[in-house]
Amino acid sequence: MSQIPDFSKGDGLLPAIAQDAASGEVLMLAYMNREAWEQTLSTGTAVYYSRSRGQLWKKGEESGHIQNVRAIYVDCDADTILLKVDQLGGAACHEGYPTCFFRRWNGTNYSVEVARVFDPAQVYDPAHDKPQ
Amino acid sequence: MSQIPDFSKGDGLLPAIAQDAASGEVLMLAYMNREAWEQTLSTGTAVYYSRSRGQLWKKGEESGHIQNVRAIYVDCDADTILLKVDQLGGAACHEGYPTCFFRRWNGTNYSVEVARVFDPAQVYDPAHDKPQ
Numbered sequence: 662m663s664q665i666p667d668f669s670k671g672d673g674l675l676p677a678i679a680q681d682a683a684s685g686e687v688l689m690l691a692y693m694n695r696e697a698w699e700q701t702l703s704t705g706t707a708v709y710y711s712r713s714r715g716q717l718w719k720k721g722e723e724s725g726h727i728q729n730v731r732a733i734y735v736d737c738d739a740d741t742i743l744l745k746v747d748q749l750g751g752a753a754c755h756e757g758y759p760t761c762f763f764r765r766w767n768g769t770n771y772s773v774e775v776a777r778v779f780d781p782a783q784v785y786d787p788a789h790d791k792p793q
Numbered sequence: 794m795s796q797i798p799d800f801s802k803g804d805g806l807l808p809a810i811a812q813d814a815a816s817g818e819v820l821m822l823a824y825m826n827r828e829a830w831e832q833t834l835s836t837g838t839a840v841y842y843s844r845s846r847g848q849l850w851k852k853g854e855e856s857g858h859i860q861n862v863r864a865i866y867v868d869c870d871a872d873t874i875l876l877k878v879d880q881l882g883g884a885a886c887h888e889g890y891p892t893c894f895f896r897r898w899n900g901t902n903y904s905v906e907v908a909r910v911f912d913p914a915q916v917y918d919p920a921h922d923k924p925q
Contacts (some may be wrong), residue, residue: 665896665903676808678819685817687810690873702898734894735903737886741822743894754869762866762875764797766834771797771867 667739668695674710677742679720679753682731688753689761691720693742701726705730724784726750752778755785800827806842807900809874811852811885814863820885821893823852825874837862839876854918858882884910887917 666675674692681688691709694703697717700708705720708726711718721727728746735742754761757777762770798807806824813820823841825833827848832840836851840858843850853859860878867874886893889909894905 676822678822680819687812687819689812689877690808690868700871733898735896735898736822736893737888737890738893739895741893743819756869758869761868761870761873763869764867766865766867 665739666693666742668698670738670740675710675740675742676742677707677709679707679728679744679746679748682745682747685733686760687762688728688746688748688759691718698742701730702733707746721749722754724750724752724779724789726752726754737756750778755781757781757784797871798825798867798874800830802872806844807872807874809839809876810874811839811876811878811880814877818892819894820860820880820891823850830874833862833876834865834902835905839878853881856882856884856887856911858884860885876877880909882910887913889913889916900921 668675668702670709673694673750676690677693678690680686692712697708697710700717707720707730709718727749729749730744730746732745733742752759754763757779758775759778761777762774765774800807805826808914809825810822811820811897824844826842829840829842832849839852839862841850841852855891859881861881862876862878865874884891886895889911890907891910895905895907901917
């Protein structure tokens with residue numbers, strides 16, 4: 662059988678969903694290459710591959726909002742990863758929201774139903790690109 | 794502001810996560826192009842784009858395991874979609890499991906902790922490619 666996850670798919674980058682281990686809330690989607698996957702396994706904290714920066718990205722390395730991994734699942738096609746995590750700081754999103762999925766379609770437009778946990782300007786160096 | 798979702802990203806194909814609206818379980822990840830997105834909005838049931846078949850894929854068109862969409866979210870970067878759905882038939886996975894994420898990493902290997910809801914051989918035409 663092919664390797665699981667199968668990094669021969671997706672040009673070596675597979676989507677990884679982070680879900681809050683306690684609440685079940687879907688927090689974000691990022692990407693992993695094999696090195697990010699192996700570092701996630703070995704460190705027990707989520708490490709992704711930043712497509713915009715072209716390098717490994719330890720989630721929370723700048724904000725402190727680390728994700729401690731509680732469980733890891735791989736899907737039927739071996740090309741998507743699901744992490745159940747404890748999200749430190751209570752916010753997964755670089756815009757300061759608990760989840761990156763803070764915009765809900767209301768039929769004609771989008772509504773934001775959740776409050777920010779932090780002000781991004783207070784957390785990130787303005788000279789720095791967005792973390793993802 | 795760019796369109797939301799922004800189909801200029803990802804070569805026009807964006808990942809879409811389906812989450813059970815009642816239990817919060819993450820069921821699957823598939824992809825949408827603009828047409829799949831628009832059909833999902835207009836029909837209220839999940840329509841994806843099958844990368845393997847190169848065509849629109851109304852989830853459940855063969856198995857009957859349709860996803861009725863209860864809520865739609867788009868992430869901060871406008872390049873990932875989250876659907877909260879009612880999964881008809883109790884199984885999202887073409888292998889017969891409630892969720893496609895039925896394989897859990899146990900530290901050295903994978904364990905399957907959930908039972909099949911259906912036998913794929915009884916649901917899909919064997920001449921047919923897998924639905925995703």
